[in-house]
Amino acid sequence: MKTEIIGREAFQSIKVTLSPGEQFVSEAGKMVRMSTSLTNEVESVKKSGGFLGGLKRMLGGEAFFFSRYTAQSEGEVVLAPTLPGNVGFRELDGTRGWYCAGGSYLGSGPEIKTEPKWQGMKGLFSGESMVFIHATGIGPLVMDAFGTVTEEMVDGSFTVDTGHVVAFEDCLDYTISKAGGSWFNSWLAGEGFVIRFSGQGKVLVQSHNMKEFGAVIGPKLPPR
């Protein structure tokens, strides 16, 4: 299996080349193009580990289906994010896992286990996706991002607006809270919610905030 980030910084996508028998998994609907020597099977999150029941209704637009690509013979599949920017990429070696936050999970190798982890009611109020995808195992992990992706080393503590977190190592402790003031006031005022990290580990942050961009464009369209 070969994974390659292609394209310019502003519009990156990921090309996965598979040998016969190899597989790759992605969030359903992220495929740009693929060889016909690959099959594309869609699985629900139930099969991949953990049935969330009524929780699915609250996912707010996040597709909770996976596409599994299997190469019958040598072939490729290209996946891309929806918004402009980088693709996040990490090669997991089994020593620690990563949490993909806010819908940033894009794809992973077949040896990577992906478990949805619900963030609870705090996640609901933050306005971001409530489900983090916990990725563990060995192999490539690909993430969606908006803007440029940079890695921050946390040594002690670090606070990030929830909309700017792409992914973080699972050795970090974290809490989701509001930047200041009361819960409901913050929520109504549209104040940012933050993730406070503590411990030692890496955090991938993105330069731009999807929710803020949606809030710029969405209201300009006819109401639904």
Place this chain on the structure above:
Amino acid sequence: MQYEIQCAGSFPVLEISLAPGDTLVSEAGAMAWMDTTVDCKTAARGGVGASLKRGILGGESFFQNSYTSSTGGKVALVPGQPGEIRATEMDGQKLMLERGAYLASGPDVTINANFKGLKGLFAEGMFVLEATGSGPMFWNGYGDIHEVQVEGDYIVDNGYAVAWDASLDYNVQRSSKKVRSFLFGDQLVMRFHGHGRVWTQSRSPRSLSAWVFPFRRVKSKG
């Protein structure tokens, strides 16, 4: 007529230098800036029936601008979506373009709107343009443009194919992508067959609009 793709990278601009007697045709709305010595006229694209304008184009006006200059001048064109601009010197070959990919062309390039009769299949419509003739033709994508050499079969998600050699056949198929989208078109893929090149873009305006959709304000009831 000279051309230069400026700011080459993710946000290029096409700058055309018109000599007296030159004519450039472009998609309506593409003009970004131009010298005052350039004349710009808007006209309906030849041969397009009223029914096309109404239903299939979904309200989009189907006009072209033409630029001339009696003394010479420059005009800069930019497509609606940010992304790569390509220039192809047409010389008798036939190139198919997705509707949004066409940017501009010289006077001896013919652009035919060729609606593939898929109206019965989905309301969105797949609007394909045929480019023939000779001279410069400028086209674009949302994001980067990647070329794929097809030998046999190849699948491109609907919304990502911007141009392809006319030597390629294709059909539109349903795919169980289970994408949560208000656009039925998101459930479709294009299966290309034959020998030729297909050019894909690395982002899809269609996916972007599906993404923005939930951010619209909710109409208050009562």
